[in-house]
Amino acid sequence: MRILALAIIGILAVAVSLPAAAQKTHPKYTPNASVEAYEACETKAHALGMPHGQAGHAEYVRECMGYRPRNSRPTG
Numbered sequence: 551m552r553i554l555a556l557a558i559i560g561i562l563a564v565a566v567s568l569p570a571a572a573q574k575t576h577p578k579y580t581p582n583a584s585v586e587a588y589e590a591c592e593t594k595a596h597a598l599g600m601p602h603g604q605a606g607h608a609e610y611v612r613e614c615m616g617y618r619p620r621n622s623r624p625t626g
Contacts, residue, residue: 587615 591614592602600607612618 591615 588611591611594614595602595607595610598610600610
C-alpha cells in the first residue's frame, strides 16, 4: 500500500513539473517606474493635448511608463 501511495505521488509530481518546465519563458520586463519617467510621460501627455483627468490620460501614462493598461487582456 505504501509503494502504491509513493508511486501515485511520484506520478503526480512528474505530471505537474513537466508542463511547468516546458512553459515558454518570457524575458524579464521591468517597467520604468521612476519619478523622472512619470514626469516625462506626464509632459508627453500634456503635449499631446491630454490634460490630467481627461479620458485616456491615465492609460497613456501607464503605457508610456511600460505598464500594461488595466483593462487589457493578455493575448496568445
